[in-house]
Amino acid sequence: MEIAYKNNKIRKTCADASFAGKKYGQAMAEKLQQRIAEIKASESVEFMILYHIGRCHPLTGNRTGQYAVDLIHPYRLVFEKTEAAVHIVTILEVVDYH
Secondary structure: OEEEEOOHHHHHHHHOHHHHHHHHOHHHHHHHHHHHHHHHHOOOHHHHHHOOHHHOEEOOHHHOOEEEEEOOOOOEEEEEEEEOOOOEEEEEEEEOOO
């Protein structure tokens, strides 16, 4: 899949391991890089859900239409499908939404 980002701040967090390490710590930066690579390598969001890649799951309530994958507990990487036909997802945030 292709990845877009909600804004430049989340792009830098996801693309620059050094920046993510300073913000969240080294373990979180490594996990974030792993999840981004898994999203890029997957065929679709449905594929990720079917094979439990990153424990991908759809969100409900006021986050309907969004999906999340696990990072370091309690954080999740939240994204949404942008273009279903060409499999583009937009990374929205790294957040503890619990």
